[in-house]
Every structure is written in C-alpha cells, then in structure tokens.
Amino acid sequence: MKSEPLLSPLIIAIDGPSASGKGTVARKLAAHFGFAHLDTGLLYRAAGTMARAAGVAAEEDAALTAFAEKLDMNALIARLDDPALRGDEAAKLASWVAPNQAVRSALLKFQRDFCAAPPEGKAGAVLDGRDIGTVIAPDAKVKIFITASAEARAQRRFKELQERGQKASYDAVLADMKARDARDAQRVLAPTKPASDAVMLDTTDLDAEQAFAEAVRIAEAKRMLCQP
Ligand code: DC
Numbered sequence: 619m620k621s622e623p624l625l626s627p628l629i630i631a632i633d634g635p636s637a638s639g640k641g642t643v644a645r646k647l648a649a650h651f652g653f654a655h656l657d658t659g660l661l662y663r664a665a666g667t668m669a670r671a672a673g674v675a676a677e678e679d680a681a682l683t684a685f686a687e688k689l690d691m692n693a694l695i696a697r698l699d700d701p702a703l704r705g706d707e708a709a710k711l712a713s714w715v716a717p718n719q720a721v722r723s724a725l726l727k728f729q730r731d732f733c734a735a736p737p738e739g740k741a742g743a744v745l746d747g748r749d750i751g752t753v754i755a756p757d758a759k760v761k762i763f764i765t766a767s768a769e770a771r772a773q774r775r776f777k778e779l780q781e782r783g784q785k786a787s788y789d790a791v792l793a794d795m796k797a798r799d800a801r802d803a804q805r806v807l808a809p810t811k812p813a814s815d816a817v818m819l820d821t822t823d824l825d826a827e828q829a830f831a832e833a834v835r836i837a838e839a840k841r842m843l844c845q846p
Contacts, residue, residue: 628653628742629733629757630837631750634764635799635810636709637771639821639829643764644746646830647837651744654736658747658754659712661725663703664694666711669721676714686720691728713798716748717805729754748802751813760840762833763812766822768796 630647634640641657648655665686674681702708715721729745733755736743745754751761766774772792779786802810812818817836821829 625741627733627736627740628759628841629755630742630744630760630762631755631758631813631816632744632746632762632764632833633748633750633752633810633812633816634746635748635771635802637775637795638764638766639774639824639826640746640764642826643762643819643821643829643833644744646826647833648744650830650834651742651837652740653742653744654732654738654740656729656732656743656745658725658729658745658750660698660703661694661728662712662716662721663708664697664700665689665721665725666713666715667697667703667708668694669715670711679718682715682718683720686715686718686724689721689724691724695728709798713801716802717807719807722807726754733758748810749808751816752811753808756813760837761813761816762819762836763816764819764821764829764833766820768792768799770822771795 628651630644630651630653632640632644632647636659641659644657645655647653668689669682669685672685674685697703729750733743733745747754751758751763769792772788772795775795776786776788776791779791799810817840819829819832819836824832
C-alpha cells in the first residue's frame, strides 16, 4: 500500500513583475529552507520557443491553441536548462504565448504536480511567477508579491545587459519594461496581480541580500502563524 506523507508540502508563492528581484529571492529562499524551486517563467519561455520552432506565427491564435493542446510536456521539461531561455528573444516569445488559455492550461498540471510532490521528496517548494498565489497555488501558506519601481527594475536590467556586453540604452529598456508590465497586468487570464492574502515586498531601495532577508522574515512569520 502506498503511504501518504504526513504533512502536505509547504508552498511559498512568489509573484511580481520582471526584474523585481523575485527570481533571486525565490532561489535563495528555496536554498534556505531546503525546498525545491521552480521558475515558472521558464515554462512560458520554453513553450514560446517551441511554438516558434514549430512554425506558429505571432498572429495565429488558433494555431497557437492547437499547438498548446498537443504540447509535449516531456520535451518542454527537457529544455528548461537551456541558457537561451534566459535571453530577450525567449522573453518576447513567452509574453506572446502567456495570454493564451490553452498554453496556460497545458502548463498548469506540471506546476500543480510540482507543488503536490516537490522533486527529491523535498518538504516544500518555492514557485515564482505571476499567478502562483492567485491561480497555481491559491492555498499556499506563504505568498509574497515583490515589486519595485519601473525605473529601478529597468536600471537592474540595463546593468545586467551591460555586464553581458550587450548594447542597450536605458530609455529603451525602460520603455520595454513598461510595455511588458502593461501587457502582463492587463491581460484577461491570470494577470500579474497580488493575491488578497499576499504580503507586499517593495525592493526599489533594497539590494539582493536585503530583499532576501526581508523575504525570510515574512516567510518565517507566516509559517509561525500557519503551524498546525
Ligand atoms: O518571469 P519571466 O520574465 O521569465 O516571464 C516571462 C513571461 O512569462 C512574462 O511575459 C510573463 C509570463 N509568465 C506568466 O504569464 N505566468 C507565470 N507564472 C510566469 C511567467
């Protein structure tokens, strides 16, 4: 007989716009608590890249839906470590496919399964994205919505591009950031918005270590409140 775990995994949901620092905070929190980590943006990046490779054109919504309904999740999972997924092209493709209902449905089960049974038998999972606290894991014990001003986020992104030796102008990065925010926040399905029970964490004036320390404080306080 299969034995059921005594305690269900503890889920930490981290949401927020791009370059808010949520990815770094999520990764560090997972390491701190010994939990599994899933960057859900990578799923959309991989789905977008695969749709484009399959020849789906940007304006073909029906073709994208048909593609998503047959999406090979094993193939998608196999490419999550591809460094190209972290680039700007993959980000654009992700923001193209993310509003599509069939794409979101195709990715939902994997994310829910990750929460129900984190890899390697870990006692919990940290997921970061846009709709973790609202759609993927509405029962998560800890929910943090990480924000920062568009200017601060553009500055971080600009610095990152410069460090990678890529040509960029701060103004162009800021304009792109604002356009992407508007698309993600205004879309009908799973827009970027805090769950009603999320704790807000503004990282505009915080460095990565300070943001992480604050997130640990929030998570510890919530976990304390949630003890059975
Ligand atoms: O966080 P990121 O930059 O890797 O996200 C890429 C795109 O995917 C972005 O346009 C928002 C979208 N996304 C989403 O709709 N839902 C998620 N849970 C994660 C990302």
